[in-house]
Amino acid sequence: MMSPCNHESLLSVAGLSVSYGGKALVLSGIDLSVGKGEIVAILGANGAGKTTLIRAISGLLKLHGGAILAGQIKIGADDTTRLAPETIVRLGLGQVPEGRLVFKNLTVEENLDVGAAVLPREKGRRTMAAVYHLFPRLAERRTQLAGLMSGGEQQMLALGRALASSPRLILVDELSLGLAPLIVRDIYAQFKTIRSEFGTSMLIVEQNARLALDVSERAYVLERGEVVLSGLSADVATSARIHESYLGVQAEASHG
Amino acid sequence: MLSQFIFSGLALGSIYGLVALGFTVIYKATQVFNFAQGMLMVCGAYFAVTASIHLGLPFPLTIAFILVGAGILGIAIYFLLIKPLGGQALLPMIMITIALSIILRAVIELIYGGAPLTLRLPLPSGVFVLGDVRISQLHVTAAVVSWLCMLLFIVFFRRSRAGLLMRATADGYEAAVLSGIRVDRINAAAWAIGTMLAAIGGVFLCQLQLVSVELENIGLLALPAVVIGGLQSVPGAILGGLLVGLIEQLASGYISPKARDIFIYVPLLLILFIRPWGLFGQKELGRV
Numbered sequence: 001m002m003s004p005c006n007h008e009s010l011l012s013v014a015g016l017s018v019s020y021g022g023k024a025l026v027l028s029g030i031d032l033s034v035g036k037g038e039i040v041a042i043l044g045a046n047g048a049g050k051t052t053l054i055r056a057i058s059g060l061l062k063l064h065g066g067a068i069l070a071g072q073i074k075i076g077a078d079d080t081t082r083l084a085p086e087t088i089v090r091l092g093l094g095q096v097p098e099g100r101l102v103f104k105n106l107t108v109e110e111n112l113d114v115g116a117a118v119l120p121r122e123k124g125r126r127t128m129a130a131v132y133h134l135f136p137r138l139a140e141r142r143t144q145l146a147g148l149m150s151g152g153e154q155q156m157l158a159l160g161r162a163l164a165s166s167p168r169l170i171l172v173d174e175l176s177l178g179l180a181p182l183i184v185r186d187i188y189a190q191f192k193t194i195r196s197e198f199g200t201s202m203l204i205v206e207q208n209a210r211l212a213l214d215v216s217e218r219a220y221v222l223e224r225g226e227v228v229l230s231g232l233s234a235d236v237a238t239s240a241r242i243h244e245s246y247l248g249v250q251a252e253a254s255h256g
Numbered sequence: 257m258l259s260q261f262i263f264s265g266l267a268l269g270s271i272y273g274l275v276a277l278g279f280t281v282i283y284k285a286t287q288v289f290n291f292a293q294g295m296l297m298v299c300g301a302y303f304a305v306t307a308s309i310h311l312g313l314p315f316p317l318t319i320a321f322i323l324v325g326a327g328i329l330g331i332a333i334y335f336l337l338i339k340p341l342g343g344q345a346l347l348p349m350i351m352i353t354i355a356l357s358i359i360l361r362a363v364i365e366l367i368y369g370g371a372p373l374t375l376r377l378p379l380p381s382g383v384f385v386l387g388d389v390r391i392s393q394l395h396v397t398a399a400v401v402s403w404l405c406m407l408l409f410i411v412f413f414r415r416s417r418a419g420l421l422m423r424a425t426a427d428g429y430e431a432a433v434l435s436g437i438r439v440d441r442i443n444a445a446a447w448a449i450g451t452m453l454a455a456i457g458g459v460f461l462c463q464l465q466l467v468s469v470e471l472e473n474i475g476l477l478a479l480p481a482v483v484i485g486g487l488q489s490v491p492g493a494i495l496g497g498l499l500v501g502l503i504e505q506l507a508s509g510y511i512s513p514k515a516r517d518i519f520i521y522v523p524l525l526l527i528l529f530i531r532p533w534g535l536f537g538q539k540e541l542g543r544v
Contacts, residue, residue, distance in 0.1 A: 010340055089433075103428060
């Protein structure tokens with residue numbers, strides 16, 4: 001298991017504060033890192049600031065009327081604070097956005113083609129072949145319109161599209177939202193394969209804490225815009241605090 | 257008579273289809289309902305005047321001048337107006353394009369004067385008779401070139417990587433930027449292409465008539481064409497254009513030129529009532 005203070009950090013967020021329209025801080029002084037080859041989870045209830053954190057990292061804050069007031073975000077050696085989202089993707093951040101956001105009127109193959117378009121053609125073809133290998137279901141549906149597929153298949157496609165750009169790190173936002181538990185487990189089961197075959201680190205945002213803690217090495221817990229708990233996933237899972245808030249275990253049980 | 261009207265209807269309709277296709281390309285990319293499309297078409301005619309009369313360029317260079325000029329105009333409009341004011345609601349964006357068309361009209365009248373001009377480009381201009389139909393070579397040329405341009409665009413849109421990225425961007429802005437697409441470039445390219453298609457239409461119309469800012473009214477027939485065909489639909493724009501051309505010729509031929517607009521805009525209203533997404537458009541694919 002990776003150590004929490006991995007010195008080769010792929011994503012580092014330092015002292016990040018964010019607000020929308022100059023109102024109260026939605027995030028204040030967030031510190032966070034993802035090491036090379038690590039799977040890291042961000043947990044938190046609705047309104048804890050998870051989505052805002054993701055938007056800040058992916059460069060979408062401006063589109064949603066938010067602004068970074070302080071702090072720095074780095075991907076590898078590149079300072080990506082306030083860069084445009086398309087530029088950040090080109091620096092190696094793959095995105096699996098909440099709500100999947102596949103291109104509904106394009107076929108499965110075209111969706112993956114768009115993902116691979118940031119790469120030179122030959123390399124793009126290779127990563128697409130690897131994606132089809134990872135999700136044979138996508139290969140079967142190659143010529144189908146993405147909008148006509150089931151939610152789970154669309155989620156696979158969104159993940160495949162992110163991987164097709166051969167990213168160093170992928171950001172997975174609320175993958176389980178609105179999907180049947182079975183297909184969610186199927187997709188999550190592929191995460192370690194993705195890491196070993198694509199060499200991709202992952203930052204996972206999840207409301208389903210159990211799922212995220214199972215697959216990740218480390219986790220951060222957000223509450224009202226601050227990191228209130230962080231550490232190895234196994235430790236976070238046993239912590240009283242997370243039990244109370246996110247795993248649905250009664251407070252008395254952990255006190256006792 | 258009927259075959260004569262059908263012939264000229266299809267020929268003019270091809271030009272409308274071309275201008276309408278330009279409208280649709282712009283609408284798909286930037287969701288701007290471009291009321292300036294008619295004036296962009298007029299700009300094409302005046303680019304031709306500048307190149308051919310003022311600069312005295314030979315015909316092939318005149319064509320190049322028109323295309324490059326239109327492309328630059330489209331890109332400039334995108335970066336100066338659409339992008340800075342982007343993300344606004346549909347209505348302000350429509351007002352922006354109306355303002356744009358008024359400004360373009362004024363600029364053209366300042367530079368070239370208000371009076372219509374005559375421009376003769378070396379295009380085939382003879383007439384031959386086929387059965388009882390008088391076939392104007394200019395009409396045939398306009399139709400053939402329009403269809404070639406439309407075909408070229410469809411191949412580009414369906415088969416090239418840039419076309420794929422354009423379709424992806426039209427599908428979803430946020431998904432596009434999160435896939436690393438440089439959306440600004442794609443949108444600027446869409447405005448360039450949309451303006452070029454309009455300009456080519458303008459060149460043919462100013463050969464069939466005089467060069468004048470009043471050609472805008474004909475160019476604006478692209479709007480009912482796209483609404484009838486389906487705003488988001490590429491084949492819809494082309495077929496909508498043909499339909500409007502046919503209706504125009506049949507109505508003016510059999511009834512009166514005054515009847516033309518009734519027969520174009522009543523179907524438009526019917527479409528909006530019955531099938532607001534147009535004959536060839538599709539309802540949005542539902543979110544699963």
